[in-house]
Every structure is written in C-alpha cells, then in structure tokens.
Amino acid sequence: MMEYKVKIDSFEGPLDLLLHLIQQLEIDIYDIPAAEITNQYLMYVNTMQQLELDVASEYLVMAATLIAMKSRSLLPDHESDEEDFMDEEDPREELARRLLEYKRYKEAAEKLHELEEERAKVHSRPPADKLFESNAEGPLHVSIFDMLGAFQKMTRRKKLAVPPKATVRREELSVEKRMHALKEKLRSAQSPILFDDLFDSHERDELVISFLAVLELMKQNEIVVSQNGNFADLYVTAGGNDDEK
Incomplete structure (x- = not known):
C-alpha cells in the first residue's frame, strides 16, 4: 500500500476555512447557519483526512465546536423557566466575533503584503518562496x-x-x-x-x-x-x- 503524507503550510487555520465557506455560501457572518456551515466544514476536514494531509488538531477542535453548535441549534426552544440555559451566550456570537477579528487581521496582513510588493518593485530581490502562490497574474487567487x-x-x-x-x-x-x-x-x-x-x-x-x-x-x-x-x-x-x- 502506497503511503504519501503531505503537510500543507498554506493552511492558515480553521478560521480561514470558515471565512472561505462563508464567502462561498454567501452567509451573513452575524447569522451563521450552524447546520449548513458544520456540514460544509466537516466535508473539507474529511477530504483533508482522506488525502492524508497533515490536519492540525485545531481543525478538529473547531469541528467539535461546530458540532456542538449544530446540536444546540437543533434543540427545541426552551421556556423561560430554564434560566441557566437561556442565560448562556449563543456560541454563534462568540464565533462571529472571532471571525471578524481574524478577518480584520487578515485584511491588514494582506494590505501590508501589497505594500511590501510595491516596495519590492523598487529594489530588486529574488521572489519570496511562497507555497501555492502563482507567479502568473490572474483574476483571482486560487487557495x-x-x-x-x-x-x-x-x-x-x-x-x-x-x-x-x-x-x-x-x-x-x-x-x-x-x-x-x-x-x-x-x-x-x-x-x-x-x-x-x-x-x-x-x-x-x-x-x-x-x-x-x-x-x-x-x-x-x-x-x-x-x-x-x-x-x-x-x-x-x-x-x-x-x-x-
């Protein structure tokens, strides 16, 4: 049986995957559908595992979080007498905060990278060795x-x-x-x-x-x-x- 393991360094973490899914599914980041996003996320993680890619544990932790979030969303509405349950923060709100913070960080990093590329045009230097970055100009970056x-x-x-x-x-x-x-x-x-x-x-x-x-x-x-x-x-x-x- 042939075995071939690959570590993909360009995986930026589970939040990056979630942002990708939100963009693909055109989802409101403030109103994440737990069932749909969980199913899509698990499909990607399962594909990574089938391909024997080195999936970091943080992807599996996020998968467990999403499954718990999905399970909660499928429960029937609780009455006001269950105050402890109602007082709990909706986990989607915490996830949305994390995603927004990550999105701002990523956009800032991309802006700095653009400025670095502009500066590189002035002083010649060898190209940076970046995984999966095409050296041909195209309409969209393929991740x-x-x-x-x-x-x-x-x-x-x-x-x-x-x-x-x-x-x-x-x-x-x-x-x-x-x-x-x-x-x-x-x-x-x-x-x-x-x-x-x-x-x-x-x-x-x-x-x-x-x-x-x-x-x-x-x-x-x-x-x-x-x-x-x-x-x-x-x-x-x-x-x-x-x-x-």
Missing part, C-alpha cells in the same frame, strides 16, 4: 481551499458516472510518476486544461495520487492554477520553474 472544493466536486461527479470495474489491474502509480505525466500533458497542451480533465481515473487511490501530484507541482511552482470568478471552474497550465533541460 488550497479552492483546490479541495474542486476535488470534492470532481470526485462526486466521478461517483455518478462510475464505469464497470476492469478485470485487469492497472499499474500502481507513484506521486513522482504522476507529477512527471502531468507536466508532460500540460506542456503539450495548446490551451489551459480543465482541472477535472487531469483526473482520467475512477479509482480512489489514483485520484488521490493525482491530486497530491497537482499540489506538489503547485508547491514547486511548476504549474499555474487560475479561476475567472467565484464558483467558476479551475484551469491549469504549465508554468513557473522548468528544471528539465
């Missing part, structure tokens, strides 16, 4: 959460159109071999390739290997992933470093 979301949708579509099982066992792939095959496919392409078209198998292990290969190529700045708008499809092109002569 690791966008990639996980695309992988979720792709695997669901695969399950809806599963072909008959082949009787011949296919050769087991490695991440390194898949990376090489993907680079060759992208370099020979005349135009950007749809993310889903990089996955020509219906076998779970091969889908996982291909996805890990895509992540590793992004980490090495060998490919560029672009998106033209929220909820739009992802497209992949060869780009960045070219170590092969």
Whole structure:
C-alpha cells in the first residue's frame, strides 16, 4: 500500500476555512447557519483526512465546536423557566466575533503584503518562496481551499458516472510518476486544461495520487492554477520553474 503524507503550510487555520465557506455560501457572518456551515466544514476536514494531509488538531477542535453548535441549534426552544440555559451566550456570537477579528487581521496582513510588493518593485530581490502562490497574474487567487472544493466536486461527479470495474489491474502509480505525466500533458497542451480533465481515473487511490501530484507541482511552482470568478471552474497550465533541460 502506497503511503504519501503531505503537510500543507498554506493552511492558515480553521478560521480561514470558515471565512472561505462563508464567502462561498454567501452567509451573513452575524447569522451563521450552524447546520449548513458544520456540514460544509466537516466535508473539507474529511477530504483533508482522506488525502492524508497533515490536519492540525485545531481543525478538529473547531469541528467539535461546530458540532456542538449544530446540536444546540437543533434543540427545541426552551421556556423561560430554564434560566441557566437561556442565560448562556449563543456560541454563534462568540464565533462571529472571532471571525471578524481574524478577518480584520487578515485584511491588514494582506494590505501590508501589497505594500511590501510595491516596495519590492523598487529594489530588486529574488521572489519570496511562497507555497501555492502563482507567479502568473490572474483574476483571482486560487487557495488550497479552492483546490479541495474542486476535488470534492470532481470526485462526486466521478461517483455518478462510475464505469464497470476492469478485470485487469492497472499499474500502481507513484506521486513522482504522476507529477512527471502531468507536466508532460500540460506542456503539450495548446490551451489551459480543465482541472477535472487531469483526473482520467475512477479509482480512489489514483485520484488521490493525482491530486497530491497537482499540489506538489503547485508547491514547486511548476504549474499555474487560475479561476475567472467565484464558483467558476479551475484551469491549469504549465508554468513557473522548468528544471528539465
């Protein structure tokens, strides 16, 4: 059994994932639907675990918090005689405060990063080594959460159109071999390739290997992933470093 563990340093924590979900679902940060946000969050965490990504414990702590919040939201309304219950603060309010504080911090950090980039244009220096940051200009920045979301949708579509099982066992792939095959496919392409078209198998292990290969190529700045708008499809092109002569 092939094992391949990856630690994704660009995960900024569970609050970053929650903000991503709030944006995707167009949710009011002051009125978070506990059931929906919990289900979506758990789907992402489950996908990370299936891919054997190194999920930090803080993601699991937040998952437990959201599950408790969801359970509370599903309970019937209590009468005023249960004062202790009614006096408890709605956990969604505390979560909203944390999200707003994190959002302000993140926006400030992004502003400082923009100022740093402007200053870098004056004094030449080598580019910063940043995971998953494309060196090509595009309409939207594609985050690791966008990639996980695309992988979720792709695997669901695969399950809806599963072909008959082949009787011949296919050769087991490695991440390194898949990376090489993907680079060759992208370099020979005349135009950007749809993310889903990089996955020509219906076998779970091969889908996982291909996805890990895509992540590793992004980490090495060998490919560029672009998106033209929220909820739009992802497209992949060869780009960045070219170590092969």
